[in-house]
Every structure is written in C-alpha cells, then in structure tokens.
Amino acid sequence: MPATLKVTPTKYRNYKVSGDDLMAILKNMKKKGPKDPNDGKRVAALTSTTLDVSAAVSSARFEGDGNIVTLRDGKFEAKAKIKSMAVAYSSETLLPEVGANNLSVRAWIEWARFKLKLGIHENEHVKKAKSDAVTIVADISAMRGVGVDADKGKAALAAAGDLQKQIVKKYNAKTLEKRFNAIHKKLDKPKKKGRPGHGPVLDATIK
Numbered sequence: 643m644p645a646t647l648k649v650t651p652t653k654y655r656n657y658k659v660s661g662d663d664l665m666a667i668l669k670n671m672k673k674k675g676p677k678d679p680n681d682g683k684r685v686a687a688l689t690s691t692t693l694d695v696s697a698a699v700s701s702a703r704f705e706g707d708g709n710i711v712t713l714r715d716g717k718f719e720a721k722a723k724i725k726s727m728a729v730a731y732s733s734e735t736l737l738p739e740v741g742a743n744n745l746s747v748r749a750w751i752e753w754a755r756f757k758l759k760l761g762i763h764e765n766e767h768v769k770k771a772k773s774d775a776v777t778i779v780a781d782i783s784a785m786r787g788v789g790v791d792a793d794k795g796k797a798a799l800a801a802a803g804d805l806q807k808q809i810v811k812k813y814n815a816k817t818l819e820k821r822f823n824a825i826h827k828k829l830d831k832p833k834k835k836g837r838p839g840h841g842p843v844l845d846a847t848i849k
Contacts, residue, residue, distance in 0.1 A: 644724040645783040650732040656739035664846040680827045691771035695813040702727035704802035722787040722801035756844045763841035
C-alpha cells in the first residue's frame with residue numbers, strides 16, 4: 643500500500659481525585675474530570691485520537707499513474723498517485739487516580755472494578771478510531787490526481803499538486819476531528835434506556 647499508517651502506542655495520563663468514600667470521589671470526578679468535546683460535560687475518562695494527514699502530505703512522494711495522454715487540443719493529461727506516505731496516528735487516554743483516602747475494603751474493590759472497566763471502555767475508543775484510520779489511509783492510497791498542461795513535465799507536476807489538494811481538502815484536521823468525535827460519541831451512548839453513557843458506572847452507594 644503506497645500510504646501507510648504509523649501507529650504510536652497510546653499515551654496514558656492520570657488526574658487525581660480524592661474523597662473518604664465513593665460518593666465523595668464521584669463528586670470530585672464530576673468536578674475535575676475532562677470535558678467531552680461532543681457535549682461539553684465532564685466525564686470520568688477521555689480518549690483523544692489524532693491522525694496527522696496534513697503533515698504526511700507535505701513529506702509524501704508522488705508518481706505517475708499510467709501513461710500520459712495527449713488530448714484533442716494537443717495538451718497532455720497526466721495522473722498521479724502516492725508513491726510513499728506515512729500517516730501518523732496517536733491516541734491519549736486520561737484516567738482518574740485516587741489519592742489519599744479512607745476507603746473501606748468493599749469500596750476499594752468497587753473502585754478497582756470501575757477503573758478496570760473504564761480502561762477497557764477507553765481502549766474500545768482507541769481500537770475504533772484506529773480501525774477508521776486504516777480505512778482513511780486505504781482511501782488516500784486509492785485517490786488519484788489529474789493535471790493538464792502543454793508540457794508533459796508540468797502536467798505531471800500539476801497532477802501531483804491536484805492529488806495533494808484533494809487529500810488535504812478531504813482529510814484536514816477539522817474534518818478528522820469531527821469524524822473521530824462522531825466515533826467516540828457513538829461508543830459513549832447509553833447501553834440501556836435511562837442509564838448514563840460514557841462507559842461503566844461507579845456504584846457510589848457502597849460504603
């Protein structure tokens with residue numbers, strides 16, 4: 643495949659939450675947790691994903707696709723495809739970490755369960771976004787640019803330039819951010835009616 647995906651391992655970060663019981667910790671998470679870009683609400687954990695297509699295009703190499711065709715008006719039509727292009731995909735997950743506290747054994751067990759499920763849920767965000775990144779890179783590889791000029795060399799350069807413009811227009815930073823946010827939003831929908839979304843729920847009633 644001419645365009646390839648360069649994946650950086652997920653970066654994990656923590657933010658501190660405190661409280662002497664789970665209810666206090668839950669309230670602290672709602673105060674300190676990261677804001678979901680889709681609804682602006684604070685959540686227990688958040689995964690952000692980035693696909694840097696613009697940077698990849700600037701360092702990409704292009705080549706001709708097929709023979710240069712002579713048109714009826716005597717000008718030349720050339721097509722271009724990607725010869726090599728490495729697109730970087732990265733992800734970062736922010737999770738809560740309990741600081742000093744007086745939690746009971748039962749409360750600690752519930753916190754451990756919640757934290758484990760939360761990590762699994764956030765990993766699904768990483769996997770879904772990465773899968774979509776693979777689809778995007780395959781689409782970029784299939785794209786072709788077209789250039790027309792009275793000079794063959796200039797027609798070839800125009801074709802490469804056209805392909806660059808197409809890629810950046812379709813997969814610019816703003817478009818990709820909206821696309822990935824839509825994936826994350828779908829994953830965060832409530833599994834059952836009346837239940838909150840954004841993954842697992844901490845049972846703060848446990849003392």
